[in-house]
Amino acid sequence: MNLDGFTEYLRIKRGLSEKTSEAYISDINQFLKFSKGDINNSAIDCYIAECLKTKKGRTINRFISALSNLSEWMKLIGEKCDFGSPDRLKTDRRLPKFISCDRLQAIFDFPVKTKIDYRNMLIFLFIYSTGVRVSEAADIKLSNLHMEEEFVLIAGKGNKERAVPFSRNIKSFLDEYIKIHRPAILKSAHSDHLFTGRNGQLTRQMIWLIIRSVGSKLGIENVYPHLLRHSYATALILGGANLRIVEALLGHKNLETTTIYTHIPGTFLVDEFKRCHPREK
Structure with a gap:
């Protein structure tokens, strides 16, 4: 799947930072590698189940956000979209570290x-x-x-x-x-x-x-x-x-x-x- 247009969508249409856009693209690419290019609810559920074994909740939630943006972009360009965005995981809020x-x-x-x-x-x-x-x-x-x-x-x-x-x-x-x-x-x-x-x-x-x-x-x-x-x-x-x-x-x-x-x-x-x-x- 060609994500060149998706990158432009994230940076220009959504106004996301370069760092966030790169992270979203990386998350989607990792998912596509896992699913062998398939994007459907079953593949998404399997991928999240696999991620839960090794990844933090915040990382998985970022993937879910990336997926939501991908869905919106595909609809915008007229691509068929056969998947929905799963609910975000509940995560504990970490207290930020600081230096006195x-x-x-x-x-x-x-x-x-x-x-x-x-x-x-x-x-x-x-x-x-x-x-x-x-x-x-x-x-x-x-x-x-x-x-x-x-x-x-x-x-x-x-x-x-x-x-x-x-x-x-x-x-x-x-x-x-x-x-x-x-x-x-x-x-x-x-x-x-x-x-x-x-x-x-x-x-x-x-x-x-x-x-x-x-x-x-x-x-x-x-x-x-x-x-x-x-x-x-x-x-x-x-x-x-x-x-x-x-x-x-x-x-x-x-x-x-x-x-x-x-x-x-x-x-x-x-x-x-x-x-x-x-x-x-």
Whole structure:
């Protein structure tokens, strides 16, 4: 089955990210390999039963979402569609991991010896300080930065644009990077993007590796971009930010997604109780 048109449907018609589209295509291809090209309810049920032996519920639910999109695309192009989308599996909501603000303060002691060190430090600090997704960070262009107003315009999922503020510290780091280090990295190459290598825009995979490398040098193992995003959201919640504000800053489609960040460490709850309860004052 030729899925070229399906890829275009996911990216343009549905407005899904490149990463999500690739995952859906991969899921469908794995299913087609299992079913030897057959797409019907019986083959789908057998495949899900097989997946339940080794795959997590979230992975299976992603396949079900991919299948639903495939069905809609086939109907759109007039293809015969003899299958329906099974019900999604119920899965436990995982509490997101996060790094405490105290541990992340180590970024200010990051050894900056070269222009690449400076760029890498800034990428780590920028993602933690804005909570942007790694794909969003990779796509930021210089024209998206509003330095005087101290915010960046982010094109999020579904190409929905949002304004994300950054601190004066970040502004200072950005200013030095853009004026001094970025031109030195690019040399004669040209790019409209903020974060670059010598050949132009950094990919999300490159940024992922940079985050891992910086974290390792700071003594924080197994750091990845989304962990910094979780840490950003958690810091906002602990600081008393309204859930609606956090929802807007993260670019979530609905508040339910944001409520997962209402997990609060027990020590914080104790401290807040002592601070707020009249019998403790």
